[in-house]
Amino acid sequence: RRCNLTACSSKYVLSQMHPMWQGPLAVPGGDRQSPIDIVVRKSVFDSKLKPLETEYDPQTCQQIWNNGYSFLVEYDDTTDKSTLKGGPLQDKFRLCQFHFHWGESNSWGSEHTVDRRLFPAELHLVHWNSDKYSLFEEAVMEDNGLAVIGVFLKVGKRHEGLQKLVDALPAIRHKGSVVDFTRFDPGCLLPTNTDDYWTYHGSLTTPPLTESVTWIVMKQHIEVSHDQLAVFRSLLFTSAEEEVQKSMVNNFRVQQPLRGRTVRSSFT
Numbered sequence: 001r002r003c004n005l006t007a008c009s010s011k012y013v014l015s016q017m018h019p020m021w022q023g024p025l026a027v028p029g030g031d032r033q034s035p036i037d038i039v040v041r042k043s044v045f046d047s048k049l050k051p052l053e054t055e056y057d058p059q060t061c062q063q064i065w066n067n068g069y070s071f072l073v074e075y076d077d078t079t080d081k082s083t084l085k086g087g088p089l090q091d092k093f094r095l096c097q098f099h100f101h102w103g104e105s106n107s108w109g110s111e112h113t114v115d116r117r118l119f120p121a122e123l124h125l126v127h128w129n130s131d132k133y134s135l136f137e138e139a140v141m142e143d144n145g146l147a148v149i150g151v152f153l154k155v156g157k158r159h160e161g162l163q164k165l166v167d168a169l170p171a172i173r174h175k176g177s178v179v180d181f182t183r184f185d186p187g188c189l190l191p192t193n194t195d196d197y198w199t200y201h202g203s204l205t206t207p208p209l210t211e212s213v214t215w216i217v218m219k220q221h222i223e224v225s226h227d228q229l230a231v232f233r234s235l236l237f238t239s240a241e242e243e244v245q246k247s248m249v250n251n252f253r254v255q256q257p258l259r260g261r262t263v264r265s266s267f268t
């Protein structure tokens, strides 16, 4: 693993080039990077944190595609039809896509950890602040531009709602493949209890790693079956033209320094 440490002033964290898709492990001046380890006993209960309010319209679901890092289910975010508000948020946020991160084995794969505990996968529901901005691409550059809900996946019973998505994956095995995907309610992927969560200010976990995300990490996980997760691993990082096919696994970023941030909890 090549790591060209650059000379670093106090302002710059050590920058290491990392192989594969992760890009730089840290960005110059990055003091609110994601993901992080959530140290439960150091999180601070905040009674002002409200319950999450999600209103997702399955009719806004459009397509599912393999972008070479993960697979994304994309929603029509030209109107306020699928929205998130409440929780730690002051504004209304529009759902634009959801995707997952997972490992090559069930022992790891999540991006966030809880007291260093790794989960086999993690779901990210990505929303942008439609009260303040008019496009995701605009919001992604702003401090309060994005809100991402993180949900941990555990291996257990089969997730009936997920199966429609799993059945679509063979059609998008290669990087760049897109297929229509409609009438999918992402609410079915949320845990039954959405009142208990941790929240902190962080960043995108893939390039451009911009520090524009209010993270909302659910305390309660969802369960998916071993076989459902195995289909995630049948996806490929590589496009159909490339000679060497690489299976899409371990598409997670390593935990980043907390840099003095406080993680708040909505529960005691």
Ligand SMILES: CCCCCOc1ccc(S(N)(=O)=O)cc1
Pocket: 124, 126, 137, 140, 148, 203, 204, 205, 206, 207, 208
């Ligand atoms: C200007 C184009 C940006 C494309 C990248 O968008 C992203 C990247 C990462 C995440 S994640 N893993 O932190 O939820 C969410 C959205």
Ligand SMILES: [Zn+2]
Pocket: 099, 100, 101, 124, 205
């Ligand atoms: Zn993600």
